[in-house]
Amino acid sequence: MAKAGLTARYRPQNFAQVAGQDFIKSILSRAAGQDRPSHAYLFSGTRGVGKTTLARILSKAINCYNGPAPEPCNQCSSCEQITRGASPDVWEIDAASHTGVDNVRKLREDVAYSPMSGRYKVVIIDEAHMLSTSAFNALLKTLEEPPAHCVFIMATTAPEKFPATVISRCQHYVFKRLTHGELFAHLCFVLDTEGVSYEKEAVHLLTRRGSGSVRDSMSMLGQVLALGDEGLKTADVRRVLGLADQELFLRLMQHILDQDLVRLHEMVNYLLEQGLDLGFFLQEMAQCWRNMFLLSQGGQEAGKVLDLPAEEVEKWREMAGMFAASTIHAGWQMVLESRKSILGSYEPGISLELMLYNLAYLPELIPVSGYAPEPQPRGETRQNTAEKKYPAGGEKKSLNNEYKTSSSPGEPEVVTENFQEFQDRGEDKAEVQEEKPPGTEKDWDGFLDYCREHCRDDMTLARMLKQCSASIDKDQLTLKPEEEYVRSALLRNGREKKLSTLTGSFFGREMQVVFQAGAAPEIFDASPEEKARNHPGVQRLMDAFDARIMDISRNNDKPNS
Structure with missing residues (x-):
């Protein structure tokens, strides 16, 4: 039975x-x-x-x-x-x-x-x-x-x-999930009743893996005890359930700190070969970042809220001191946000490896606000620029001296550069390359820039002028619109008066604005039709009713009634 x-x-x-x-x-x-x-x-x-x-x-x-x-x-x-x-x-x-x-x-x-x-x-x-x-x-x-x-x-x-x-x-x-303390006490009661010796860390591990479910925790406990070994040991729990130990996480953090991509790659292969639970591995990894953040920011009091032995708390406190608080916080957030995509990926191992590489190079990421790129000469490729910065056999510089790492034996020493010096150098170059304010050149392009700055209440005028070619001859500005609708737009809503004001203020003298259609120049308001089209009363009616002119005829053109 x-x-x-x-x-x-x-x-x-x-x-x-x-x-x-x-x-x-x-x-x-x-x-x-x-x-x-x-x-x-x-x-x-x-x-x-x-x-x-x-x-x-x-x-x-x-x-x-x-x-x-x-x-x-x-x-x-x-x-x-x-x-x-x-x-x-x-x-x-x-x-x-x-x-x-x-x-x-x-x-x-x-x-x-x-x-x-x-x-x-x-x-x-x-x-x-x-x-x-x-x-x-x-x-x-x-x-x-x-x-x-x-x-x-x-x-x-x-x-x-x-x-x-x-x-x-x-x-x-x-019904709520059981707290860590309630579930831990229940498992200890079962083990004491069964007369099985146990390591507290093993029970803590089962409790965390059970996620507040008594049945799941009891099932895993029975699975581990089925080994038949004397007592409940942490190593047996990790081996049976496919869980990573704390030493592995400490080595992982050290490899991230050293930016040792080869060791990180080997660690990913180890996780996959051992068949470890990637979901729980990522959950515990996020817990490690969280513990380091608390230890780095909470001081001695933070150690009391962690469910870890005192010696492990000291190890994680030492590890937390090697990272900047911003890096720990960013790493914690990155692991939490990457968990779902990694577990749902067709290649979870490669996705996990990419996340670890991103974590390793977090210190190299510079805020956009502090980035001052050097001007790149025309015809010079990105590869040429990189060769100038990092010649073969030269020294690669980091942009933040807060993350100094010791190089491996036989490798060139990594030299860091103060980010403030980098930013100051960019500001000095920006001062050398002084830009002239828009609209200072007294030509057509300068006039367009001037209009963009002084016509913010009517940006249509600046857009329509951009679609015109122009020539300047003494006191005359000749405009040749690309399309007829451009010319019509420039002659509506009082823009012709505004255009005269802008030309006078920009060129410093009164300018005659001439619209050219084809080869023959056409001076504004040269015909009665144009006078009727631009009559203030007509313009007010068109604006009020959003109307457009279909036809213009003189009074003597009406048929006799």
Whole structure:
């Protein structure tokens, strides 16, 4: 006969034995002690946090022959039957295999009958979100007006899939993940009861890997104990579960600090060859950056909030002192943001390697605000520029003296350069290359720059002038628009007057503006049609009604009436 697993052997049989969920336990225990259970409960939360377990304990407490009491006695026949799953008054239904409306209709018929031995008939529906919409609708009336002897308990990991009408008819309790301390204490209790020696770091590792789920942690504990070795050891936990140790993370941080790409590449290959869990590896790596940030910024007090042995805290404190706080913070953020893309990549190993290289070269990244590039002569390629900066066999300079790394034996020493000196040198070059303010040259290009600066309330004028070719002859500016609509735009909305003002102020003398169409120059307002087109009254009407002129005719052109 197969031996029951740790999860089944150590399933709690009363409220006091349940790890965590103190608030919910107190409410349910009080309801059982006063014999006033609700007609419907909804327990929601992640897997392995005690939803089904508390449902069974509540069903025992309200049907206990020695009750009503806040705890079941676990000695009477009713408690024993419910513990074995053989009670005729407690039905545990798997919603995944009873999703149809016909199953719910049959359930409604059965709950109408009185309980056979206990005080209440309890229906526990596990993974209740698997019920169909029709099944939920069929259950509504029973939940709203249930028989006095019936209690419904629905457990789910996806409460968002429940109709609002169902949730409103239940007492909804959200089960939280267990804290690190609660889960650690529970695992230690199990190991002490089993008589197994253990290393505290191994239990801490199982606790972190369990992520607040009792069932997951117990399953992993049973998996490690199946090795048959004496006691629970940290090395066994890491080997069985495929987890990286703290020494590996310390070596990883040292390689990042040294910008040793070869060692980082070898470490990625090691992770892949050992089959380590990349998801948990990235989770622990983010935890390392977080620990270093706290130790670097929080001082001695920060060591008290970390769940690490004192010797490991000192190692990480020393490592944190080798990085700048900005680098630690950026590394922490980079790991968190890269985790999803790495795990979803077709080549997670290459994606992980790229992230590690980016972390190694974080100090080389210069803020855009502090970047002062050297002017590059025309015809000179980027490769030529790089050869001038870093000639063969020369010294490669870093732009930040805050991150000095020791070179490996046989390699040229890395020389750093103060970033402030680099920035000052860029500012000096900027002072040498003085730029003339726009609009100082008295030519057509200078006039265009002048218009852009002084026509911010009418940028259309500057855009239209840019589409004109021009010639300047003494006191005459001849414009030749590329298209007819450009000429029309320049003659609308009082722009001709503004153009005369701009030419006078720029050239320092009164200029005559002439529009040329083809070979013959056409002086502004030379024809009556143009006078009519640019009449102030006509312009106001066109602006007010967003209109355009279709045709212009003289009064004597009208037909006789």
